[in-house]
Amino acid sequence: MAYVPAQARYQHIPYARCGNSGLKLPRISLGLWQNFGAVDSYETARSVICRAFDLGITHFDLANNYGPPPGSAESTFGRILRNNFKQYRDELIISTKAGYDMWPGPYGDRGSRKYMIASLDQSLKRLGIDYVDIFYSHRFDPETPLEETMGSLAHAVRTGKALYAGISNYPPDKTEEAYDILRTMGVRCLLHQVKYSMFDRSPEAGLFSVLEKLDMGCIVFSPLAQGLLTDRYLKGVPKNSRANKPHGFLKKEHITQDVIEKVRDLNGIAADRKQSLAQLALVWVLRSRQVTSALIGASSVKQLENNVGALSDLSLDNSETGRIERILAQ
Numbered sequence: 001m002a003y004v005p006a007q008a009r010y011q012h013i014p015y016a017r018c019g020n021s022g023l024k025l026p027r028i029s030l031g032l033w034q035n036f037g038a039v040d041s042y043e044t045a046r047s048v049i050c051r052a053f054d055l056g057i058t059h060f061d062l063a064n065n066y067g068p069p070p071g072s073a074e075s076t077f078g079r080i081l082r083n084n085f086k087q088y089r090d091e092l093i094i095s096t097k098a099g100y101d102m103w104p105g106p107y108g109d110r111g112s113r114k115y116m117i118a119s120l121d122q123s124l125k126r127l128g129i130d131y132v133d134i135f136y137s138h139r140f141d142p143e144t145p146l147e148e149t150m151g152s153l154a155h156a157v158r159t160g161k162a163l164y165a166g167i168s169n170y171p172p173d174k175t176e177e178a179y180d181i182l183r184t185m186g187v188r189c190l191l192h193q194v195k196y197s198m199f200d201r202s203p204e205a206g207l208f209s210v211l212e213k214l215d216m217g218c219i220v221f222s223p224l225a226q227g228l229l230t231d232r233y234l235k236g237v238p239k240n241s242r243a244n245k246p247h248g249f250l251k252k253e254h255i256t257q258d259v260i261e262k263v264r265d266l267n268g269i270a271a272d273r274k275q276s277l278a279q280l281a282l283v284w285v286l287r288s289r290q291v292t293s294a295l296i297g298a299s300s301v302k303q304l305e306n307n308v309g310a311l312s313d314l315s316l317d318n319s320e321t322g323r324i325e326r327i328l329a330q
Ligand SMILES: NC(=O)c1ccc[n+]([C@@H]2O[C@H](COP(=O)([O-])OP(=O)(O)OC[C@H]3O[C@@H](n4cnc5c(N)ncnc54)[C@H](OP(=O)(O)O)[C@@H]3O)[C@@H](O)[C@H]2O)c1
Pocket: 030, 031, 032, 033, 034, 035, 061, 062, 138, 168, 169, 193, 194, 220, 221, 222, 223, 224, 225, 226, 227, 228, 230, 231, 232, 240, 241, 242, 243, 276, 278, 295, 296, 297, 298, 299, 300, 302, 303, 304, 306, 307
């Protein structure tokens, strides 16, 4: 059946300016790292994307290697776009990245100009679009001069293959360097994509203050710690969960007794707030003034809707943050 987006799609969720730029992102964005590969159900993928757009999620995040197999999440998204979103391209922010192992030989990985530009061309083909909104260097490559990697991002912007440039997983000092290099090339570094959740607070150690100083946007990935910060694993490991999939990056050994005890206590705080733990985890990352958007994953429409529900109450008082701190410190 032909997809017709909900008319009221911009009445559900807030948008935030991405650093000192003209671009606004939804406070919750959807990532296609898992659940959108060729091994996954196309119909579920389509339902999740369409429901996300109906709820006001305009930003969809990809990378060359998302799948499995690598590349297939871009192909799935391209097919969904072609069949459902042709006339809505200008309402979408589509990002992709290059930086991890993608094809054999010395030119299919890391940060060389050869790899970055060839990879972007491949991504555009799989997605079936002329440009992406954001093109990222997926990780810092110590073997390639930073000028070369940043030069590839600047080239993508100048040639119109990307509208904005971003970086992901860069340490604080290299973030500042990358920003300065791009600036000398006349391109602003729009945003940093970094892992952040109650279970991984590393950006608090320095990156957040660099982003604040540079007035750069920040989108945080795996805010639910890949599902750990939800009720998903409270009664064991469900068959269809990420931790039970052979290609999942969340492993059963990550679900320790210590983790589950913390999750149970955090779930208690969420229940007191009449929220799900997933919602509390999202409110918690979005409380940081540096965070423009929380980049979630979802394997069902139900999860997506539950997560978007977090945006209806973003308040978190001092006694609640104090309780959370005490649980995390245990
Ligand atoms: N730049 C990078 O290096 C990098 C790295 C990783 C990810 N990312 C980006 O960040 C995006 C999100 O990462 P992520 O998928 O790890 O995020 P996440 O939101 O922490 O985890 C998503 C998983 O949590 C579970 N879940 C989600 N909502 C739920 C709910 N309401 N109740 C119960 N369980 C729920 C689902 O697990 P089940 O599948 O088990 O149902 C879902 O697949 C990726 O798609 C990608 O775009 C970027």
